[in-house]
Amino acid sequence: MKKTLQTIIHGPWAYWIGAIILGLLNILVLIVRGQPWGVTLNIELWTEWIATNLGILSNRGITLTDLMAASGTYLNFGLLIGAFWATLAASQFRFRPIRDKKFFFSALIGGLLMGYGARIAYGCNVGALLNGIASSSLTGWIFAAAVFAGTWIGSKLLLKYLM
Amino acid sequence: MLLITLLSQISFRLTLILVLGTCLGFVLQKSRFCLVSALRDPILIGMTQLTRAFLLLLGISILGFALVSWGAAVKNIPVTLNVFPMGVHTVVGGLLFGIGMVLAGGCSTGIIIRVGEGFAMQMLAFFGLAVGAVLGERSSVNWRNTFGEWPGIFLPDIFGWIPTLILEIIVLLTLWQLARWWQKKQLGE
Numbered sequence: 001m002k003k004t005l006q007t008i009i010h011g012p013w014a015y016w017i018g019a020i021i022l023g024l025l026n027i028l029v030l031i032v033r034g035q036p037w038g039v040t041l042n043i044e045l046w047t048e049w050i051a052t053n054l055g056i057l058s059n060r061g062i063t064l065t066d067l068m069a070a071s072g073t074y075l076n077f078g079l080l081i082g083a084f085w086a087t088l089a090a091s092q093f094r095f096r097p098i099r100d101k102k103f104f105f106s107a108l109i110g111g112l113l114m115g116y117g118a119r120i121a122y123g124c125n126v127g128a129l130l131n132g133i134a135s136s137s138l139t140g141w142i143f144a145a146a147v148f149a150g151t152w153i154g155s156k157l158l159l160k161y162l163m
Numbered sequence: 164m165l166l167i168t169l170l171s172q173i174s175f176r177l178t179l180i181l182v183l184g185t186c187l188g189f190v191l192q193k194s195r196f197c198l199v200s201a202l203r204d205p206i207l208i209g210m211t212q213l214t215r216a217f218l219l220l221l222g223i224s225i226l227g228f229a230l231v232s233w234g235a236a237v238k239n240i241p242v243t244l245n246v247f248p249m250g251v252h253t254v255v256g257g258l259l260f261g262i263g264m265v266l267a268g269g270c271s272t273g274i275i276i277r278v279g280e281g282f283a284m285q286m287l288a289f290f291g292l293a294v295g296a297v298l299g300e301r302s303s304v305n306w307r308n309t310f311g312e313w314p315g316i317f318l319p320d321i322f323g324w325i326p327t328l329i330l331e332i333i334v335l336l337t338l339w340q341l342a343r344w345w346q347k348k349q350l351g352e
Contacts, residue, residue, distance in 0.1 A: 011193040015216035018194025023223030025187050030231050032179050035243040037187070039271045044296035051297065071180045074170075076275060078184020083279030085185070086192035096282045103268075107284045110267025111274070111291020112298075113259045118271060119299025120306050121256025122247040125198045125270040128257075134224035135244035136327050138316035139253055146254045150261015151202040158265055159207070 010090040026134070033071050036135065038127030039079075040118040042072030106162055110154075117150075188276060196220075197273045199264045209349025211342035218335050218342070225331050229324060246317045251310035252303070267291070 007013070029037040049067060051057040067073055087093040098104055118124040121143055123132065129147060132140020171178040190196070201217040204210045228244065235242040247253075264270040267288035269277050274292060277285035318327040 008193075011195070013190075013194040015194060015196065015213050016219060018190055018196045019216040019220040020223065021190045022187065022194070022196060023220050023227065025183055025190065026220075026224050027227035027231060029180070029183050029187075030228060030242065032176060032183065034241060036228070036245050038245075039275070040292070040296050043271070043293055044300050047293040047297045048300075057297070069174075069177075071177060074177050074181040075184040075187070078181045078186075079188035079191070079272065079275045080279045082185035082188020082190075083192040083276040084188075086189045087280045093281055096280070096284075098284045098287070103284050104287065106266040107268065107288040108291045110263040110265070111288035111293075112295040113263030114267060114271060114288075115263075115292040115295020115297075116299035116302075117256040117259030117261075117263060117295075119256075119296050120252040120303050121260065122303075123245065124260065124272070125264070126272050127245060128247060129198070130221065130224060131228075131245045132247060133221055133331075134228045135246055136225065136229070136318045136331065137244070137246040138318060139247045139249040140245070142249060143253050143257045146257025147261040147264075148202055150258040150263075151199070151265055152206055152261075153258070154262040154265025155203055155206045157262065162266075 010092075011086075026130070029075070036127065036131035037075060038072060038123060038131070039076060040115065040124040040127065042070060042076055044115075044119055045070070046073070102162060121146075188279060191272065191276050192280065197276075198270045199268065199273055202261070203265055205342065205345055205349075209346055211346040214342045215339055218339050222332060222335050225328065225335075229328055233324070244317070246315040248312045248315050250307065250312040252306040252312070255306075256299075263295075 026037055045062055045067060048057065048060055049062045049064065052059050052062065084093065098107070114124070118128070121128055123129070123143075125147070128143045129140060132143055134140070167178055167181060170181060195213075196216070197213070198217065201213045205214055232242055232244060234240075260270075264273070267274060267285070269285055269288065271292055274285045274288050278289055318331075321327075322330065
């Protein structure tokens, strides 16, 4: 019993257990939200709002009130505190600096490519891939195939330049 | 906790969403679930355990979404599914996303999780993601105008619900077998 509790708190949980719980949570989000779980659209809206207020971008009419009422804000904020809480509960939290300068560039470039790709395809791994397929949409399957091909190219780049 | 209490005064629905989001973050962290590993590890090291778990997640979600949209239709509650229009940008976006997530060491969800764990690399990647998302959103219209776009195809509209679900489960099972075969081939028994 004590051992089970230890595993629950410290992890890692078996992948298939994660899959089942995540599947149920994903369905619950659809029920409560009336639309599937998504991540990047909300990040885009927040960035628009911040950039507008800094005077970098032209205003597209996004207000703080809208953002605070958007369910995506709470999903993303939840993800962050959930992960933080999970690491904290297992006393595994610490600041982890970047070890090598080349990872500085790979993180930045990777992030840019990902953000750009997700928004032209209308979603990321969660909104377009997982929940595109879960919605029985052909677009979801096509996006998944493209992401897998991209992963293959990315892995080659990783082996060549970063490892 | 304080935050949840405060929020519950304003909106029950948003509170519930925040709780669900927190659970998702907790479970993602504890189960080390990551779509980058699920797609990259078969290529890099030949491991497909997470790939197969992801297929299981897809299967559960497909069946759950079907049940929910059926229930919603019966009770006349509006539920929007993610049937997006498709076009050249679907493929290009997917390719860029795939390359980017390997370089950044996490997909958009994975990055948020790792920021929560305290990784500096993913904090930087998150900044890139935010900037990239704005650039993508603002150039999205150019992609549509240059290459055109077709309405998304909702498979049950073509085949009906039951055949679609059977077809999708068969595809997932085939991929599962393929993944198992691949791991055996790469790593032995």
